[in-house]
Amino acid sequence: MGLKYSKDYTVSYFDADVNSNMKLPNLMSVALEVSGEQSSVLGRSDKYLIDTYGCAWVVLEYKFEITRLPVYEEKLKIVTEATSYNKFFTYRDFVYYDQDGQELVKISSTWSLMNLQERKIENITDEIVAPYHSEKLNKLVRGNKYKKIENYTIEHPYSVRFYDLDINGHVNNTKYFDWLVDVLDDQFLTDYEPTTMYFKYIKEIHYGSQVESKVLVEDSTTYHEIYTGSEKNAQAEIIWRKRNK
Secondary structure (H helix, E strand, C coil), rough: CCCCCEEEECCCCECCCCCCCCCCCCCCHHHHHHHHHHHHHCCCHHHHHHHHEEEEEEEEEEEEEEEECCCCCEEEEEEEEEECCCCEEEEEEEECCCCCCCCCEEEEEEEEEEEECCCEEEEECCHHHHCCCCCCCCCCCCCCCCCCCCCCCCEEEECHHHHEEECCCCCCHCCCCCCCHHHHHHHHHHHHHEEEEEECCCCCCCCCCEEEEEEEEEEEEEEEEEEEECEEEEEEEEEEEEECC
């Protein structure tokens, strides 16, 4: 097990949707901020990695397990832990707790190290991850096996704008979440809330690209894919439940 790092957080007006629930992109954005704070405290900040190795961490996969979404003005404790790693990947968990210590959301994530100059994945050395005290694994942790989609219920185009980019020069992770959920209509998002979500990044997207967000809706599960032209860039599966009103 790795070192844990925690932060208190209050759900802001900016974080909340029309149902007063914390938005999925904001859940991830805040979690990434907390992991970045831990890395800085441990001497492994983004700047350190870039200056020393010319590399940066990139997220490959997420799994969200949602007991209940945080709500506007709710006070939370967010705990993160880089649990384990191997030559190719590191694995990090995030848990959102309410004031009574009840778990609201757990996010499991898989990361790799990218060479920013060559835009390719680098091997992860013991020296880079040593401060996190993570367990070293000799095997890979398998992610979700995604359904093959042949017909879509909805397709919607988007253009990549300047403010969609992060400091690594590609589309910010949370922007994908916007595209995934935005393709669903407002009535669906009003009536349903997510309970489980799997998400996988396949290929980065750059400024000026034309993006197509596609979804297949089957009962309480939605199957998502994001394309630029004929190239698949990301995919997701979300399980929903009827919202209590």
